[in-house]
Amino acid sequence: MSFTEMWLAAASSLRASPLRTFLTMLGIWIGVASIIIIVAMGQGGQKAVISTIASTRLQNTIQILPQEIVEPGLPQPGQVLSFQTSDLQLAQQFSGVASVSYSLYGQATVGYHSHTLNASVQAGPAYLNDLAHFTVISGHMFTSTDVLAHRQVALVSQSLAGQLFGHESPIGRVILVGGYPLQVIGETISSQFDLMSRFLGSNYLYLPSTTCRDLFPWWGISEMDVQVSPGASVGQVSQRLVTALNIHAHNAQAFEDASGLWLGLEQTVRKVSTILTLTIGSVAGIALLVGGIGVMNIMLVSVTERTQEIGIRMSLGATRRAVLLQFLTEAVMITTGGGLLGVVLGVGASASIRWFTGFPASVSWQAAGVGFLFSMVIGVACGLYPANKAARLNPIDALRYE
Amino acid sequence: MGGTQTVTGDCALIEVSHLDKVYSVGDDKVTVLQNINLTVRAGEFVSIMGPSGSGKSTLMHILGCLDVPSRGQYQLHGQAVESLTPWELAHIRNQEVGFVFQNFYLLPRMTALRNVELPMVYAGISPVDRRRRASELLHQMGLSDRFQHRPNTLSGGQKQRVAIARALANNPSVLLADEPTGALDTKTGEEIMGMFQALNQGGVTVVVITHDAKVAHYARRTVHLLDGKIVGEEDLR
Ligand SMILES: Nc1ncnc2c1ncn2[C@@H]1O[C@H](COP(=O)(O)OP(=O)(O)OP(=O)(O)O)[C@@H](O)[C@H]1O
């Protein structure tokens, strides 16, 4: 009996009870699909976080931060929390440094007519959109001149604009921030999947750094952004500059280059998300195993129900091997069918999640392949016992079975 | 092996000597067949007669290698069956024996044509060849217009003719029929027996099991079975 014929025979016998076949497939189907979806979500989440971290490190730019104390909580005595103006001046004169700017972060109330809202303020140089990852969708970004001139301009995030101005264009409107009037010159959206906005909300206000200093002189400068001159080594400049700043602050651990921090963070994110994916993935694996037991159960029922058929086939010359293969093929067909549907559902669901929520779920073809192969293996593993049971029947007992 | 036509008249096809069949039911041992000695030559038409429970079906199952004897020897085509492996027994059922049962035992989900093809599937015959042969046989049985019918859309007589076609598929050495007319009315039963007779005249060895004397009369030789023992034999022609 050829391979094709065996598959056709198995298919026709599965077609005889379509509902049962479908329900048996369901376990495998859901198991394989959930493995694919979980891996897609896990890897997608990991990629999103890491790309957020990675893209924060801009070409030829050094981001220097006050060094984090390992134990979070209250500031330690002597801990440096922000940059002084003299730190900026020092950096400005440093060899290999093209320009120095700084960023500030804080919360402020934003008023427009009778509305008052809380927003996260991010202030920085003219390339703040790269540092803070946003795209201007209408209007324009503030320029270096705006920064130098302390212009009272601002960009608002789409959600903030919506809440303040409704459906009307925000461009040109004057809002009150910390009591000062600012003119809105642009509207922004996040340029990548923004994990943080899920927790912090997405009301952002972007200002030139100088303007922000005028408005909130008591805010510390929390980040120094140094552009390295063309030809100078970013690593060397960073190392020497951090040392010089530390000496200036009389504190060996005052500042650090953010890239070290990002690397550590990246590793942690990778580790955590891999562990999570494996944990949830193995739960899905258990689902697949339960599905396999379902297949075994149905095959056992099927062998019992079809005992007389087996007897008839044996009376016509079916060998044990033929009977074994018949039932094994049916089991493998159920699980392979389930696996195939699982791949389709898993890939489809991952794509839909990406499409509808913007979460960068990334389908892993390895996960799909492994899920599919695993479904075949489960078919063999769980079909073997019932199939063997069928094959070992005594011909006359099978024939006389009622 | 196989082709009945190649076997000459006097060669012993089935040779059973001192055969016993004992079943154990719980602690009891039930002797169903006792000291059976039987020879069937190629080309013969033999009927085995006896009342219900006398062991006719049991004997037929042993003759067809569906079951094994408890004691004694059975040689089919000169081959001692006791020493064969399950694989070899399956091969014999496929090639040497064609079964016809009282309840037809057709596979319900398959068409008449597929049912007839089945023994040839297990013989490894190509789809084209076995389709041709199955069509031929169904045609021969007068079922030319019933190829695609499933068993539940066939009459009893038609089902039995499909079963006979299936039994003949691999050109067996012997046709073993267990009460082939038992589920049919008198007229259809006569038709079926006529078919066996015609097949026998064409050279096929036939063993028919029955409790009906009229059916037994189609055979040239009748063996009487009572309580698991052969109690007599008569040559009718
Ligand atoms: N597996 C078994 N275990 C125990 N006893 C059995 C078994 N199979 C058959 N028998 C017994 O063997 C005896 C003969 O059975 P068999 O089926 O051969 O009778 P039969 O002559 O074909 O009868 P009928 O004409 O009613 O078909 C019966 O008494 C039956 O109870």
Ligand SMILES: [Mg+2]
């Ligand atoms: Mg019987």
